[in-house]
Amino acid sequence: MSTIYQHVSRRGATIIQYAKLLINLPLRDSKSSFIYRIPTAMSEDVSFGKRVLVEFGGQTREGYVIEIFHDQLDDHIKDILRVLDEEAVINEELLALAEWMADYYSYPIAWVLDLMVPGLLRKQKAEVYVAGIDEKSYQDLAAQGIVLNQALFTHLFRYGEIKKSAAEKLSKQEELEFLIKAGYIIRSGSYQVRRVTDPYLEYTSGPAEYDLEQLKKRAPRQAEALQYIHSRGKASWSDLSAHFSRYVLEALLDKKYIQAVYEGTDFQQTYWQLNHEQEDAIQAINRAVDEQQSRQILLYGVTGSGKTEVYLQSAIHTLQQGKGVLILIPEIALTRQLVEVFSKRISSLAVLHSAMSAGERYLEWMRIKNGEARLVLGPRSAVFAPIENLGLIVLDEEQETSFKQEEMPRYHTREVAAARSTITGAALLMGSATPSIETYYQASKGEMQLLKLNQRIGTVGMPRVSIEDMRVHSKKGGTGLLSTHLKTKIAEKLASRQQVIL
Known part of the structure; x- marks a missing residue:
């Protein structure tokens, strides 16, 4: 299809x-x-x-x-x-x-x-009517003696639509209902045609002082728009369109007082010290990106093992190859934290999530579509971001149930990401300290590549874990939910003014 x-x-x-x-x-x-x-x-x-x-x-x-x-x-x-x-x-x-x-x-x-x-x-805006027939059909009906409202259809053929309030001034309600029932006109919501290209307009040298004074007299709206842009350095077309007409902005472009620019997607090669497990993982992921064979990888790393740094350096490698990157996270609450980490090394990235306003999501979507942002970060809905030449998809904490869309139409982000990987050839990297049973089973059977990070970063070691057999506790006469050993340890920590989490 x-x-x-x-x-x-x-x-x-x-x-x-x-x-x-x-x-x-x-x-x-x-x-x-x-x-x-x-x-x-x-x-x-x-x-x-x-x-x-x-x-x-x-x-x-x-x-x-x-x-x-x-x-x-x-x-x-x-x-x-x-x-x-x-x-x-x-x-x-x-x-x-x-x-x-x-x-x-x-x-x-x-x-x-x-x-x-x-x-x-x-x-959608206010209710409007559009023509259900073209001009030739209208003329054919007139030749057959079927005379329709000339003023109404002249307006429709000239402008394509008419607001309900305006139509009611040209025609009675009974006539409008007849025209709708006969299919001669159609009741509709007015759909706004919107620009997909959304450049920034940047102040250049501007006019000379004398020319600026003349501009204020002859075209005050152009002067206002110029001062608006000058005070900010640059402003997006969408932002300016909310205050000034398209003709005002295009006139300033023609006069070379402003210019259209697009932001780049530069990144900085600043690396943290890696351990050998991280280095091996990054090399394996980069090979998968370069091969573009839809390879799926599970990065099984303990908490604190530096999975985020692996994501980041693999993303930079992918961007260097001229490909796009998609980072999917389970919760909106994690967005700000990861944006702070990634934005320190990648100067232009896009963020998509449901907590953003409709206008914010629209502008970010346009930046992605135009290629201004090659790395996209967000929860499950970001899986549909219009990234061209996608090279790497990262699914962080792949086991999280929040990757399931519960509203219609329902879907699982992990499954959709895998399908998109197959379609585009992009590598799919799934990271977790506690992977889902099905993902770990696939990795253990060789259906996807398994990479492990067993060491924590720096000098922080793994916590000591002990398991208490409460049956032994009961046989020794112990009561309650807490073992004698646990009570002793809690008392020691509290005595040394430390905190305890149960």
């Missing part, structure tokens, strides 16, 4: 362009797709990976374009109503992952695709 191709009919009839779409419907066949005609005016805009708006069952729904072809099909095939994206929001790799999840978990594939697209891209 994920193959993109075009073919031309050999018939002598007019060749028309069509799109095959995945629409979010609760269908038994999770891969059911639907064909819609691409209007000539949209032929340059409709492409693989974009979302479009279509009429389905009397309602407007989003669909993902997965194929474009040319042919002559039934004249009754419906038209695409609107293109929702300027650029593709999914690529072939993510579509392949969605197909795998749809098969494995028995979900409609469009449900899975929705997990991969930021919610802000699907944000």
